[in-house]
Amino acid sequence: MKFFRWRERKDEELDAEIQQHLDEAVRDRMERGETAEQAQANARREFGNVGLVKEVTREMWGWATLERLGQDLRFGLRMLRKNPGFSLIAILTLALGIGANTAIFSVINAVLLRPLPYDHAEQLVMVYTRTQREVRQPVSWPDLRDWQEQNQSFSDLAAFVPQSVNLTGRAEPGRVIGGFVSANFFTLLRVNPALGRAFTQGEDEAGAERVAIVNHAVWRDRFGADPNLVGQTVTLNGQVFTIVGVMPEGFRSPYSEVDVWLPIHHHPGFLLDRRASILEVLGRLKPQVTIQQAQTEMEVLAARLAQQYPATNAERSVSLYGLQSLLVEPVQAKLWVLFAAVGFVLLIACANVANLTLSRALTRQREITLRVALGASRPRIVRQLLTESLLLSLAGSLVGLGLGKWGMDALVANSSVSLPPSVAVTIDPYVFGFAFGLALLTGIGFGLFPALRLSRPDLHHVLKEGGRISGLGTTGNRFRDSLVVTQVALAFVLLIGAGLMVRSFVHLLRVNPGFEAKNLLTLEYRLPRNKYPDPQQQWRFHQQVVANVTALPGVQAAAVFFSVPNGAGIGTTEFMLPDRPTPPAGQWPQAQTNRADAHYFRTMNIPLHRGRVFVEQDHPQSPPVIVINETMARRFWPDEDPVGKSVTLQEPKLTATVIGVVGDVKHNGLAEPAQPQLYLSFAQQPHIFASLAVRTTSDALMFSNAVRNAIWAIDKDQPVWKVRTMEWLLDRANGSQRFLMQVLAALAILALILAAVGIYGVLSYAVNQQTRDIGIRLALGAQTHDILTLVLKRGVGLVLLGVTMGCVTSLAMTRLISGLLFGVTATDPLTFGGIALLLTLVAILACWVPARRATKVDPMIALRHE
């Protein structure tokens, strides 16, 4: 308030000072003999533009900037309100661009830029066993203990194994994800439970009390946020555990989601045996120790263990990975591709708004010329116009933030993006800053050139012409032309990226998974070992399940087996052929292994090529038999019949006879290359864990309750999970590929539309500008097609230049996404040709409308126009 009063007084003083100057000048002139009127007029002329003098003088006062900003803002808002159509289109265009960028950036910020939500997360490192074949293999407990005792690099090392757990005794039997950890796991992460306590030393050893810790979400959802939960008991995998802690709300497992934490020795596969490599190992580096130093030390340590325990460790070394880089590895490439794509869209959007702003110059030229004539300085006009641009882009970024929030939620909800569970994607101050930074950049980006052009009009020309024709001269046109070329080039690159993804996806869908996915239901269950300790009991349960389910109406066949293709991981084993020379250790061939019963291949519709599949007569006492796939048959017995040959396996250790050859199955997604697979007889190798496949006559999902009840009829406490149709599983396996394709395609289409609008705008403007020229041509006898050619030639020339530039850029850029492609090369000529054709056609269509308009010019009107 005080400031405004000060301003007011200063203004009055300046007015008085100038008035005094004029008065004195008039008096002088009258003394020299001029008449009062003459003296008045001459004094004013000599003084110059009063408004301008005041303005440049005011600028010396400091404060002026702030005040001008207020004026500019008020005026800018008025201008935007006066042109709601222009404002709306500009804001929406910018909001789309900024929103898309904000959504992708929020994910990039959370996943790639922000540290993981743990204290000194940069010290967290995953430690793996490294063998010649695999760089990242799990670790055995004795190896971990030796590392812990002997290393100097880590302040601590902890073990972690996720595995599903049966939760019973409270309401409906259910399955939760267990995190089996060593007792020091939480101290290493430096988090404490919100209720109760963490595990204490020794609780991860056999004979300790059975204790468990639950995550916040489980506490809330399963136990109704019971504040007295600590001290109560739950039944996990058939054993009673006391809950000793509840983790705080924000705590997330560093990787793979976990519901309940248990000491490591409760893991079903846990052994104090150097051969049992099942542990994921998380380490915290001491301060100042780099990952390379730790790697070097651990390698020496591993070499010492290899000498000490040659039977198990001869081949073992170690490999270290920063936790964060390991977690983001699977999504990193896709995120950067998406970020580049949305960046392109924003650039195209900016070019369009710049074009719009320039076009509006036509209608504003007179206004601005007048303001210049009335004494507005050029920087002042530029500032004013820039303020308007910034208002637009700020409004765009506000709307864009809303769109971005929506897009971010959609990205996160799409499970196929598979973000690491430990990151939380939110709109944090960085995302805010990013959105508003973009607003500033875009506002200046699309506003500066038009503002500079507009603020330097040719006064005489414009005023004389009544501001009607007032072109922006050749620089303006060249600027617009380069905008169009850039837009077309950017749209081309995006379309190529999307085109390649679409082609990849089509290839992917054409891949035969090796079984029939339609009308196939799968589920998993795990028998509690204390209830079914004997393998024969386990096998009888599985057979009973098959019998019950097969008896259901509408069920054609049912089978128990081990691992669901595209639903769960699959085991591998090394093997060798006893009738061939034994390869040196570490170079044995490998095959994926599954276990199947007598009905499996028929239920799944996996074709039998040779020999036979398992039969009911295969049993633990009969000689072990295996079924192999075509790829294994072709690779190891190219010219022989494999049926009847012997194969020696490492895991489980046995020698079995090949009884049949079946078709290849894609187990880990359709992009998986063909590889040797072998099936053990589930009857000969029973297990507490089993999967069930059910072939139905109609929609498989309709059978899920009936199938579950058929199992509960045998044991009402038996949890059943992952009840899914095979079609859903396959769909999920392709999910991330499809998602990337869809997002890229949507962005590319958006880019195409924006570019088409840009071309249309520029040519329309050009036609408007050339109305007189066209009129003269028509008056001189030019034909319609001459005019069409005239306009189209310019448009098509620009488009072809843009396509050429886009083509060159694409050739350089698609190599970066070749890792995401399937079945097409990054320079696929069909995609390049098709996209070039598509873009050119759309662009010509955009040229056509203004070109047609040009032919409708009436020569008489066009000439009288002047």
Next chain:
Amino acid sequence: MKSRYQNRIELLQGTLDLLILQTLQWGPQHGYGISLAIRNGSGEVLQVEAGSLYPALHRLERKKWIKAEWTVSENNQKVKTYQLTAAGRKQLAAERSNWERLTAAMAGILNPQA
């Protein structure tokens, strides 16, 4: 129109300040008086435009080299007069010696035989 003023300001910036300070050395003066003094003192060669003069005066005032005072003139009008401050006097001396060095250097280049 505008650009004409701007060129003058840029051209005269240092020089105009010097001229104003020099003019005020002989006593308080108002804006019109300063412009007259410069015009007459230069034998009508230097015409100071209002668009350069007033920004310069207000700038010098802000730098505290001159200070303004509202007085009443002989014909009973409120008049804003400017006068040199102590800092302004020091600045005048500094700018004068600068100017002399500049003109001496220019002369040396333009008349090499001298």
